[in-house]
Amino acid sequence: MATTKLKGNEVKLAGNEVNVGDVAPVVHVVGKDLEDIQIGGQKGCAQIVVAVPSLDTDVCAAETRKFNEEAAKIENAEVIVVSMDLPFAMKRFCTTEGIENLKVGSDFRNKDFANAYGVLIAEGPLAGLTARAIFIIDVNGVIVYKQIVPEITEEPNYDEVLEAARAATSTSCCGTCQ
Known part of the structure; x- marks a missing residue:
């Protein structure tokens, strides 16, 4: 079982752990206008999926603003918080x-x-929320980057994420690989 920390205390994460190289599970979340948003699958563009506990916290708000500004500049990518x-x-x-x-x-x-x-927080005061994590899914629906932020109260390594996102969107498949 994967773990992260909340204010220095280890917390367990529940769910099916996925890793780089795995086919990204296809799931649906509800958008701000109640529309369906698909995560995973072959979408014709890379997906940068940013999991946060709640937008109503300073760290999550700052992270979302940063990705709105930076990651959204990356062509052929869809950013979903x-x-x-x-x-x-x-x-x-x-x-x-x-x-x-x-x-x-x-x-x-x-x-x-x-x-x-x-990335479901399984215990502690934030049980039932999502851990702070980032997944990058390439155009073929494969996870090419994963970062479970070690401390929930801290922001992710943006430089590493943005570099991985640019790499994921700069390669294209010739159509012969499976």
């Missing part, structure tokens, strides 16, 4: 913060994303 926040709260956050370059998706209904990607 996933949390357990209700779609209405996500919409209000995006409007207030001027978030227009990425999608936000809520996993509140069935926790399908958190369980399929192994």
